[in-house]
Each structure stands twice: as structure tokens, then as C-alpha cells.
Amino acid sequence: MSNPRSFRSPALQVLDATVPATSVLSGRVLLHEESRFIPHQRGAVDNERGGVVMTGNTADDRALRLRTEAAFTGAMLIDSAPYKTYTATAEQPFLLPSDELFPSVDLSLGFQKARGASAAITPTGYIAPGDSKALKAVIREASLIERADTVVSLPIDVTWLRDDRVDQLIAACARISQPKALVMIAQFDPLKQSKELPGNLRRVVSEVENMMLLRTDLAGLEAMVHGALCAGIGISSTVRHSVAPGEKPAVNKPGPNYPSVLMPELMRFSGAEALSNRYANADAPPCYCAVCDGRGIDRFLGTDRDTRIEAGDHNVLTWSAWVEEMASTTPGLQRKTWWRDKCAAAIDNYALENQRLGLSTKKGFQPPLPLCAWATLPVS
Ligand SMILES: [Zn+2]
Incomplete structure (x- = not known):
């Protein structure tokens, strides 16, 4: 079901319980x-x-x-x-x-x-x-x-x-x-x-x-x-998710909690440490969002406040640009096709980037399962 509304009402500071x-x-x-x-x-x-x-x-x-x-x-x-x-x-x-x-x-x-x-x-x-x-x-x-x-x-x-x-x-x-x-x-x-x-x-x-x-x-x-x-x-x-009451969030790898970074071309979040290691001997992909301004996305290896803010801003600006793109499509088939094609193009970029880095499919970046699904599930 597509969103029926095409305009956005102002989010007033004080809205009573009657405003839907x-x-x-x-x-x-x-x-x-x-x-x-x-x-x-x-x-x-x-x-x-x-x-x-x-x-x-x-x-x-x-x-x-x-x-x-x-x-x-x-x-x-x-x-x-x-x-x-x-x-x-x-x-x-x-x-x-x-x-x-x-x-x-x-x-x-x-x-x-x-x-x-x-x-x-x-x-x-x-x-x-x-x-x-x-x-x-x-x-x-x-x-x-x-x-x-x-x-x-x-x-x-x-x-x-x-x-x-x-x-x-x-x-x-x-x-x-x-x-x-x-x-x-x-x-x-x-x-x-x-x-x-x-x-x-x-x-x-x-x-x-x-x-x-x-x-x-x-x-x-x-x-x-x-x-x-x-x-x-x-x-x-x-x-980005939560765990059941009484459980502690499991971590893949103990150690400092570095920011996770949204990779624009691959449409994935990667830990800053993994990115820093991955691009130790190769140029990292540049990002052209307002905070990165052409700099590489391997530069967020830090737990300090400024690094966190910058990594977070990069992430928000990156997906906000996609929200903007989405808003310019017509809800329904056109929008769904745009998203499927965008996800499919990102999947294609994995092979390209792994090859550039000289990494096999197994050792290189692997597309997350949900992204693969979004790129291949039928649109109707
Ligand atoms: Zn950026």
C-alpha cells in the first residue's frame, strides 16, 4: 500500500491528542x-x-x-x-x-x-x-x-x-x-x-x-x-535493533566500540576498524556527502566524540540523500523498481570492489542477506 499523502504538515511543537x-x-x-x-x-x-x-x-x-x-x-x-x-x-x-x-x-x-x-x-x-x-x-x-x-x-x-x-x-x-x-x-x-x-x-x-x-x-x-x-x-x-529483556547484546569481536560506517556504493554498514584494515593498502572509496567532501570512508577509526559525530553525520547524510531520491519517485511500481535496481546495482559493486582490492569473493566484502533479498524479490 503506498502512502496516500503527498504533502507534509509542519510538526508543530505543541500538538494535542486530537492531531492524528x-x-x-x-x-x-x-x-x-x-x-x-x-x-x-x-x-x-x-x-x-x-x-x-x-x-x-x-x-x-x-x-x-x-x-x-x-x-x-x-x-x-x-x-x-x-x-x-x-x-x-x-x-x-x-x-x-x-x-x-x-x-x-x-x-x-x-x-x-x-x-x-x-x-x-x-x-x-x-x-x-x-x-x-x-x-x-x-x-x-x-x-x-x-x-x-x-x-x-x-x-x-x-x-x-x-x-x-x-x-x-x-x-x-x-x-x-x-x-x-x-x-x-x-x-x-x-x-x-x-x-x-x-x-x-x-x-x-x-x-x-x-x-x-x-x-x-x-x-x-x-x-x-x-x-x-x-x-x-x-x-x-x-x-538498529534490540535484544530481549535479560539478554545482553552479543558482539562479534570484543574491544573498542568503533563507529559503524555506511558504505554508499555497497549499501552496507561496516565497522570502522574493519574498514581501516581493509583499506590499509588501497585507497578507500571517497564519499561526497557534506561532511566527507571527497575524503575516504576509512577515516573513522576512533572512539572519541568528534569521530562518532562525523561518522554518524556521514551515515545520516548518505541515507537522507536516498530518502530524497525515493521521494522523487512515484509511490508504487516506479518507486519499488527504483529501490530494487538501486539494491541490485549495489550488489554488482561488491564484485567490482573486491576485484579492485584483489580479494576473492570469499575473502572480500559480501553483500548482506537482506540487501540480496531487496535486490531480487519480485516487485508488483
Ligand atoms: Zn560521507
Whole structure:
């Protein structure tokens, strides 16, 4: 289903509960991050087509400061990420504030708006593999919400996108009248867990109206191309997916946490250390975004603040240019074909780049499974 709206309404600073979330979020690709730059907004964010999902432990306070101290007027959501610590149950799918005498979801939603959010997100807990009762409880509680400004968060274990579960997930989403924000929960890249997942995620966003995909990577663009209302791309790997409550994010390799860098030609995120090693004896591909200005993408090997900011800005500017390209296509077949061709061209670049570096297919860069799927799944 393609986005019906072609214009963007201004994301006013103060919007009451009657302003629909759909009108504020439609067509936007937001940056999901724990903003470290308050009281300034990251300059790389395109407020025309984007905005911010503020997350982390003190997301609400920082959101308020962004509104008040930085006078930020762009679109903003507050994701306090209850799914990191709380598992949804049949009785209580939402994590309600513990410091209130009469906690209610309405209070939680109103609190986000009072902190400057453009729309409110339900405080849904992690929906464990196959826990149909918890999913049904979300549908039940969502039906009781009378506000127009609400997005129903669905932090699903990624196994919900497997062949044996996805129909149930689609049916559940269709029963929720509000916009629905999927957050995929898994260790490492959720969509790499099994090969049917990218196609099934495409089914969810195209078959159900007003789906969103938050805390993700380039899957956010794939979702938008195939009809999602809105997406949120994480600034770092920890904000590009989440793990189940009680789990710790596994890492491929212990050591310093260097930035991950979006490679424009290959449409992949790579760790700065891997890039630095890979291009130790060869020129790294240059980038022509506003911060790189023709410099190589192997220069982000640092854990200091400035390097992180620069790497993050490079990433945001790179995918924001793709959002701009996407917006210039007509929703539907033309847009889907543009995306498929773009992903296919990136796949072709892997062989080219590996050959330039004198690396075999096995030792060189390998295209991520989701990118291969986006390049080959049929468009219709
Ligand atoms: Zn760049």
C-alpha cells in the first residue's frame, strides 16, 4: 500500500491528542538515537522529510530540552524502550509508570506529549516468540485508546516474521486501528536470522495500512518503498535493533566500540576498524556527502566524540540523500523498481570492489542477506 499523502504538515511543537499521528509522521524517515548533542540538534537531520526518535534512559528529559533549549520544531517521537526490560503479558502488555497512584496508558501517552513528542508511542513490552496472548492483549488495550495521536508499538521477537507466524502477525496488525510501529528484537541483524524474513517483513508493511518500522537500518527504506507510513533508522548498531529483556547484546569481536560506517556504493554498514584494515593498502572509496567532501570512508577509526559525530553525520547524510531520491519517485511500481535496481546495482559493486582490492569473493566484502533479498524479490 503506498502512502496516500503527498504533502507534509509542519510538526508543530505543541500538538494535542486530537492531531492524528498519521498526519505528523507520514512519509518521514526519522533518526533513532540517544541524542548526545542537546541543546543542539544534529545538523545532518533533514527536518523536511525526517525528524528524531529520542531513545535511551532519559529520553523524555532530553526530548524536552531539545524542544525548550534548542527550540527544535521538527517531528519527534520518544521511545523510552520499555521492551528492553519488560516482557508483555496477557494481563499487562504495557509497562505503566510505577510512580503514579493510578497508572494508566493515557497518562504515559500524555506524558510523552508534554515532553514535546509529536505523537505518542504505547509503552508495549517485548512480545516473546509465539506469545499470541500477549499480542492479543496489545490489540485489546489499543482498542481502548481514544486518542488520535497514538502509535501502537509492537516490539516483536523477530521469529514473528517467520513463515509459520507471519500470517498471525499480519492479522493482529490489521485489527489495530492506530499506526503500528514494529521493532524487531533479536541478537545481531534481525533480518539475517533466516532467509524468509525480508520478504515476510515486506508483506507486513505492504498488506497492513499505516505500519512503521523503528530502530532499524536500511530496512527502514525498504519498508517505506513498500508502503510503510514512517521509519526510524538507528544512529549506531545498538539503536538498529534490540535484544530481549535479560539478554545482553552479543558482539562479534570484543574491544573498542568503533563507529559503524555506511558504505554508499555497497549499501552496507561496516565497522570502522574493519574498514581501516581493509583499506590499509588501497585507497578507500571517497564519499561526497557534506561532511566527507571527497575524503575516504576509512577515516573513522576512533572512539572519541568528534569521530562518532562525523561518522554518524556521514551515515545520516548518505541515507537522507536516498530518502530524497525515493521521494522523487512515484509511490508504487516506479518507486519499488527504483529501490530494487538501486539494491541490485549495489550488489554488482561488491564484485567490482573486491576485484579492485584483489580479494576473492570469499575473502572480500559480501553483500548482506537482506540487501540480496531487496535486490531480487519480485516487485508488483
Ligand atoms: Zn560521507
